[in-house]
Each structure stands twice: as C-alpha cells, then as structure tokens.
C-alpha cells in the first residue's frame with residue numbers, strides 16, 4: 001500500500017479502534033469486538049506459493065483496480081481473484097492488463113477456470129483472451145468458463161462476446177492442436193438473464209454465486225454475491241448507485257463497489273469538459289460521496305473502493321468525499337492488495353512478487369491430458385523449411 005494513513009485519516013475514534021495497525025506494507029483490519037491480533041500470526045506481506053488458504057478462509061486479491069484509460073504499470077483494469085478454503089478459485093472480471101497480475105500470483109492454473117464478468121467493457125473483460133490462451137499454456141487442461149449477463153439484444157450478450165473471441169482467435173487456437181491439451185482450448189459461455197435479481201448463476205462445492213442488475217451505460221451490467229462457509233463477498237462492477245446493490249449487498253463481509261472520480265477530479269485528471277465529467281462521474285458511475293452513501297446502507301465488515309487511477313492529490317479528494325457519507329471500515333484498493341477473510345478477522349496485506357516471474361509448474365493432469373490432431377502446413381510452407389537445419393527427434397507422446 002502506498003499511503004494507508006490517508007485511508008483512515010478521517011475515521012472516527014470508534015472506527016479507529018476497529019481498523020488497526022497501519023505499519024509498513026501490512027495493514028490489519030479488525031472488528032471492534034475482537035481483540036486478538038492476527039497480525040502476529042502472518043507475515044507482513046503475501047508471497048506467492050508460500051502459504052495455503054486455510055480451510056475456513058476466503059482469500060481475495062485485487063488484480064486490477066484501475067480504468068480503461070490510462071492503464072498503468074501500477075494499476076490494471078478491473079479484476080478480482082477469490083480463492084476459497086475448499087480449493088475453488090473464481091475471477092470476477094478480467095480487465096485489460098490484469099492477467100499480468102494474475103501471473104504475479106503464480107496460481108495453479110488448472111484451478112483458474114471460471115470468470116464472472118460484470119459487463120463487457122474492455123476494462124472488465126479485455127484480458128479474457130490472454131487468460132484463455134495464457135492459462136491453457138500454463139497448466140489449464142479443462143475448458144475456461146465465462147459467466148456473464150445477457151444484453152438488450154443477443155448480439156450484446158456474453159455468449160456473443162465469447163463466440164466472437166473464438167472466431168477472432170481461430171488461428172491461434174487451431175495452431176495449438178496436438179501440442180496443448182484439447183479441452184484446455186475450449187471456451188464456454190454461461191450467459192444468464194441480466195434482469196434476474198438474486199438468481200443463482202453458479203452453485204458447486206458449497207459455493208453459491210448470485211447475480212443482480214446494475215445501472216451502467218446500457219442494459220446488461222450486473223453485480224455478484226458469493227456465499228461460502230458463512231462468508232460473503234460482493235462484487236459490484238461499474239454502476240450508478242442502484243437499488244439492487246443496496247438490497248443484495250447488505251451485511252456482507254467484504255463488499256467491493258466502484259468509486260469513481262469526483263466530477264472535479266475527472267475534469268482535472270482526464271481533461272473532460274464539465275458536463276461530460278459530471279455525467280460520467282455521477283450518472284453512469286458512482287462518485288465517492290455516492291459510494292459512501294451506499295456503504296452506509298450496506299454496512300459491510302470492510303468496504304472496498306476501486307476504479308480510479310491512484311494519485312496522492314486525487315486520493316485525498318476521493319477520501320474526503322467518501323468520508324462525508326461513510327465512516328465505516330474502508331480500503332481504497334490498489335493492485336495486488338490481498339485480504340484473508342475469516343469469520344473473526346480481515347487481514348489486509350500486499351502481494352510481494354518478482355517483476356519477472358515464470359509460469360507456475362504444471363501438474364501430472366496437464367502432462368497426461370489428451371492431445372489430439374496436429375496443426376499442419378501446406379506444401380508451400382513445408383517447402384520453405386531450411387534443409388540446413390535438422391531438429392532433434394520428437395519424443396513419444
């Protein structure tokens with residue numbers, strides 16, 4: 001975290017008791033009634049492949065907290081990694097650039113096979129193809145499943161988006177036949193009605209995900225609530241303040257909602273003229289005061305704000321505005337912030353990862369998965385192979 005003190009600068013004394021210990025890159029958030037400090041039990045930071053998610057824990061990482069513009073080295077577009085103690089991994093959104101941060105975690109890619117898209121803006125799904133092929137190359141030997149809403153017309157829905165990806169990357173995927181596991185190349189769309197309010201879109205291994213509508217640009221965007229083992233995670237994609245979120249996010253443990261620039265901040269940051277800035281900030285997105293109002297109704301154990309480019313001068317403006325309407329536990333998310341959530345505590349840390357990482361090791365399941373077919377050249381290209389080079393003999397399958 002760059003500047004955790006800012007985040008609590010306006011907290012009331014009571015809340016300060018609840019949000020403890022902002023030290024170095026480790027932040028510890030605790031409810032007022034629980035006195036025990038888990039900070040002593042965990043390392044200050046989260047290091048890839050050094051600890052397992054406990055059987056009763058939910059582990060969340062912000063893979064992308066930014067915007068479509070600018071996408072920065074420090075902040076990719078929206079994406080959230082959720083791993084449960086039962087071994088399941090979920091991605092909520094997979095915005096442009098976010099796969100870079102996913103690789104930074106060095107996850108077991110054969111388990112990273114589900115994405116829940118809030119809507120089809122590039123800053124929320126722009127890295128779907130990078131995950132599809134990159135994950136397949138890195139250990140996924142089963143299909144990648146993309147869950148997402150319908151739109152006002154079939155051509156505006158998730159199924160059409162996924163079909164479009166298949167067509168767009170036909171050359172890429174066809175060329176990997178016989179080299180990579182067959183099933184890992186499959187991309188499966190699970191489109192559901194964007195209008196459903198509290199409809200179940202996923203239920204397996206004790207985890208249940210429901211969706212509810214959002215208000216953003218066109219018909220279609222949604223938010224999600226994940227329930228598992230008595231813990232609840234709510235993810236709001238882009239939206240103006242909407243009634244469904246207030247109702248469905250209520251009393252959840254960990255609640256993410258966009259918190260856009262103020263109109264003034266947007267004028268300054270992106271050079272928008274005043275009308276455009278106000279419309280974008282406050283009619284199709286949620287400005288900080290609106291975010292605070294929502295969280296005051298929802299009352300989560302921890303409220304997470306995202307969807308701005310973090311800059312100190314804007315941070316203060318955003319925080320000041322949030323604190324006009326909300327004085328509860330809050331984090332303004334940065335990329336690679338991580339949270340371990342249990343029934344008693346929420347521990348906030350920073351992922352520490354190398355700039356250059358290798359893909360994580362693959363598994364026996366990947367090595368043994370069926371590979372069939374073979375990409376081939378025409379005589380024209382075959383005749384272009386240089387006679388002066390002899391490759392080594394191919395090992396048996």
Ligand SMILES: [Zn+2]
Nearest residue numbers: 121123124238
């Ligand atoms: Zn967005």
Ligand SMILES: [Zn+2]
Nearest residue numbers: 119121216238
């Ligand atoms: Zn959007």
